[in-house]
Amino acid sequence: DVKVTQSSRYLVKRTGEKVFLECVQDMDHENMFWYRQDPGLGLRLIYFSYDVKMKEKGDIPEGYSVSREKKERFSLILESASTNQTSMYLCASSPSTGGDTDTQYFGPGTRLTVL
Amino acid sequence: QQPVQSPQAVILREGEDAVINCSSSKALYSVHWYRQKHGEAPVFLMILLKGGEQKGHDKISASFNEKKQQSSLYLTASQLSYSGTYFCGTERDYKLSFGAGTTVTVRA
Numbered sequence: 678d679v680k681v682t683q684s685s686r687y688l689v690k691r692t693g694e695k696v697f698l699e700c701v702q703d704m705d706h707e708n709m710f711w712y713r714q715d716p717g718l719g720l721r722l723i724y725f726s727y728d729v730k731m732k733e734k735g736d737i738p739e740g741y742s743v744s745r746e747k748k749e750r751f752s753l754i755l756e757s758a759s760t761n762q763t764s765m766y767l768c769a770s771s772p773s774t775g776g777d778t779d780t781q782y783f784g785p786g787t788r789l790t791v792l
Numbered sequence: 793q794q795p796v797q798s799p800q801a802v803i804l805r806e807g808e809d810a811v812i813n814c815s816s817s818k819a820l821y822s823v824h825w826y827r828q829k830h831g832e833a834p835v836f837l838m839i840l841l842k843g844g845e846q847k848g849h850d851k852i853s854a855s856f857n858e859k860k861q862q863s864s865l866y867l868t869a870s871q872l873s874y875s876g877t878y879f880c881g882t883e884r885d886y887k888l889s890f891g892a893g894t895t896v897t898v899r900a
Contacts, residue, residue, distance in 0.1 A: 681833075708886075710887075712890075717800075717892055718892055719794065719797075719879060719890045719891050719892035719893045720834070720879060720881075720890040721794075721890075722887060722888075722889070725887060727886070735887070736889070767833065767834070780824070780836045780839070781824075781826075781836065781881075781888065782836070783833035783834045783835070784833060785832070785833050786833060
């Protein structure tokens with residue numbers, strides 16, 4: 678089974694802090710994604726990466742950055758956390774087999790609260 | 793641009809049927825359906841491809857109308873285990889854009 682793990686289930690940070698959210702997948706997937714999930718808004722793509730050291734902006738990249746130094750690990754960085762970044766953050770990965778967009782496998786999520 | 797899902801929520805009794813709709817303002821190449829149970833990660837249900845081919849499994853089925861840029865998910869003879877939030881994802885440049893979700897509650 679594909680396993681996507683996220684470093685924390687719950688995180689509380691203060692406004693202005695630098696926050697790192699880590700995601701690791703064990704299936705050698707090329708593609709990795711970061712979403713945030715808010716009530717009534719569904720899943721919104723923040724950033725994604727289709728290869729090591731490659732990244733592309735999603736729909737809501739402002740206030741975030743990412744890092745992918747190794748294939749299995751994709752980090753989301755909040756340079757200076759703000760209260761409007763309080764949310765559930767979901768990481769996902771998918772293989773890149775060509776053709777149709779491949780199934781995405783999600784991690785359990787990190788619920789981040791910024792005070 | 794996110795696809796639009798309807799309804800936002802539905803409450804069913806065991807054995808009842810429901811339909812969840814997903815529509816897009818842009819041409820669709822494929823539509824994915826995921827289900828998220830409370831406190832858990834979203835899990836893939838099925839993918840529908842342009843051309844009418846349907847993939848997936850289980851007793852939940854779906855259709856894809858390319859002309860209308862719509863997909864519908866059919867929950868037939870619902871079971872308690874069907875409860876959760878259902879998301880459709882529409883493909884765009886090898887990424888998925890997800891709808892806001894439809895919360896399904898199945899009661900005994």
